[in-house]
Amino acid sequence: MSIATVRPTVAIVGGGLAGLAAAVALCEQGLQVQLYESRRRLGGRATSFRDPSSGELVDHCQHVSMGCCTNFADFCRRTGIAEAFQSDSRLHFFGRDGRACTLEASRWLPAPLHLAPSLWRQKYLSPGQRLSIARTLWRLIRLRVDDDESQPAIGRWLESQGQSPAAIKRFWSVVLVSALGETLDRASLVQARKVFVDGFLAARQACRIDVPRIPLGDLYARLQDWLARRQVAIHLGTAVKRIDGDASAVTAVDLADGDRRPCDAAIVAVPWGWAPLMFSAGVLSMLPNLEAASQIECAPISGIHLWFDRQITPLPHAVLVGRLSQWIFSRVGNWEDAPRAGVPLDARGETNEADSTPSTRHPPAATHYYQVVVSASRSIEGRPRQEILRQVVAELAEVWPAAQEARLVRWRIVTEHTAVFSVRPGLDRLRPPQRTPIANLALAGDWTRTGWPSTMEGAVRSGYLAAEVILEHFGMPRPQLVPDLPRNLLTRLLIKA
DSSP: OOTTTSOOEEEEEOOSHHHHHHHHHHHTTTOEEEEEESSSSSOTTSOEEEOTTTOOEEESSOOOEETTOHHHHHHHHHHTOGGGEEEESOEEEEOTTOOEEEEOOOSSOOTTSTTHHHHHTOTTSOHHHHHHHHHHHHHHHTOOOOOOTTSOBHHHHHHHTTOOHHHIIIIIHHHHHHHHSSOTTTSBHHHHHHHHIIIIISSTTTTOEEEESSOHHHHHHHHHHHHHHTTOEEEETOOEEEEEEOSSOEEEEEETTSOEEEOSEEEEOSOTTTGGGGBOHHHHTTOTHHHHHTTOOEEEEEEEEEEESSOSOSOSEEEETTSSOOEEEEOOSOOOSOOOSOEEBOTTSOBOTTOOOOOOOOOOTTOEEEEEEEESGGGGTTSOHHHHHHHHHHHHHHHOTHHHHOOEEEEEEEEEEEEEEOOOTTGGGGSOOSBOSSTTEEEOSTTSSOSSOSSHHHHHHHHHHHHHHHHHHTTOOOOOOOOOOOOOHHHHHHSOO
């Protein structure tokens, strides 16, 4: 009996970006996909909440993509949501004196030299600091190093290269803490190098920033519609108790309500802490990598959500140098449509999924929404929220005088304690591959072995790679992963592989 007449059923457990990417890849190849998500919404850690004061849908933390994120871009094109992102080739940095310095590619210099003029124009750095940073960047991109516990964290490596505390604070931390979600005293040298090579220097368009025009909750609603039109069955609010089978194959998904769903293959796309709990003893005995993955640490990200009575800056986004506030995003595009998805917050600013009933209320027209992002936000844990708020608003007022006169209508601080995994040195040994010893079982999630830090790109890559494993199992080898941005000859000569 041919695959044309019998469509194998693949169970995907987890409705985050990794699971969604796997579902997209598999349904396009004609497989029957059953996607199970225990929450009543898609998105996993990258999702939205509903502001209880207005019914407005707001992202827990602002998510962005970059030009180097080729697989996330492919995912958006395949599902028709690419138009929901606004692209910008210019990054705006504001030093302590409030002056703006723009980072953008030169029109006449090829990669990897295309950002050199902009780097030299970053006036919040002294001329000596700029020269020192350029020399250290050169050493970093020429460095060949494997991810190993014996390697120093990027902060210690920078100190060994003679980088001053001021240069580390005003340049290296500004770029890397936001990109990696971790402080420099903890972050991997290998992953820090990847940020600068892949994210800025390997290609001219690598550092383009892509910001959603709509809340993530609405983005997932579009994805859900796209998948439904391709006969993907999405089971929200459906917890999986166990994936059953033995050392040779998985055979069924056992639901928490006692129902049993047979399957021909499975992809587990849940967070690393939950993955070992998904399997029967017979299956788990074949997955020793999952025990190692349970040692992966988390890093928190905080979003400070601010609604002012007037506009404080016309910029869609900006980077704040040497401050608690790292990035600020203003609403991009038209978000005036009534929200369709998301969960409310309780009074403490924590997610509360007890009620996700859509609201028909619209955000008040008189308010202007901004989100300030603080990555690796352990430093503010335990601090009074009013104190954090005062510092953030004061920092905005240092840059934009309009913030001094603006009235803060309402605010909320949301901390995702498990927002990303911590990119510690030696992390790769803890990250399992998507392929498992069981031929019809694959793993997905940004925490699996993708070579990327905890990003939307890493999540999509893992989903594509997991789908490749399952397609190969059914005798349908189909590449899903798309290549990185092409490198010109000069880049290939100057940057070590």
